[in-house]
Amino acid sequence: MAAYFLDRKIKAVILDITGVLKESGRAINGSVDAVNRLLSSGLQVRFCTNETTVTRSELVRELQTLGFNVENVVVFPPIPAMCKILKERKLRPHLLVHPDAVSDFAEVDQNEPNCVVIGDATQQFTYENVNKAFQCLMRLDQPLLFSLGKGKYYQEHGELVLDAGAYMAALEYATDVKAQVVGKPSSIFFETVLQDACVSASEAVMVGDDIVSDIGGAQACGMAGVLVRTGKFRPRDENHKDVKPDAIVDNLAQFVDTLLSTLK
DSSP: OOOGGGGSOOOEEEEOSBTTTEETTEEOTTHHHHHHHHHTTTOEEEEEOOOOSSOHHHHHHHHHHTTOOOOGGGEEOHHHHHHHHHHHTTOOEEEESOGGGGGGGTTSOOSSOSEEEEOOOGGGOOHHHHHHHHHHHHHOSSOOEEESOOOSEEEETTEEEEOHHHHHHHHHHHHTOOOEEOSTTOHHHHHHHHHHHTOOGGGEEEEESOIIIIIIHHHHTTOEEEEESSTTOOGGGGGOSSOOOSEEESSHHHHHHHHHHTOO
16 A cells, blocks of 8 residues: 555544444454554554534443443544534524434523534434524524534445535525534544644544545645545545545555554
């Protein structure tokens, strides 16, 4: 594999979760051992995900059940960052999110909404629910739309399914309101993770299966981006018109083999 990130002094590895570590409730082959090797290497390891169908605690419990040695403090989903923004700006959201994620917004005032927050609501993305979000935005004098990521699709049970970004784009089109993205590929989101790991962007590498949100977002921040051929990856991603990965690997295990061999 071409590994252009290897000329950097890598101090931190940031991993996407769905499509890199796990898929459809199962660990991807070799990913548990690969994560354990990274955690034992002395490198800073963080997990950066746009997962919004469950709470962070539920996601961590799932990972632990699958065998990953992961704790809450190193997992960065967009909802905690979103709640922080809402509280700081005294915003009251109309939520269009997955029912299992609603409890993460429990401490946020939701009376008389003055903004809309959408995430991966899956089966809740009905015409009625999307229309309610649209109507809320149209009633506001200064409408604000937040999206917990802008992915176009992801893979589940072997099939590609629409992600929140498609519905975000629909609301943008209908309301002429530009969404503020909290999650990948937002630079603010990536920078929060880098600050937690106490490294600069040039000292970090992002590993993901989304050519735009994972790789493109990381590279825009100054990080290296490594694309895995698992999860939502499709062969056409290797020749994306805008994003050129620093390396492409078959899976996380191959990436870890290559990276750790340079540290010996």
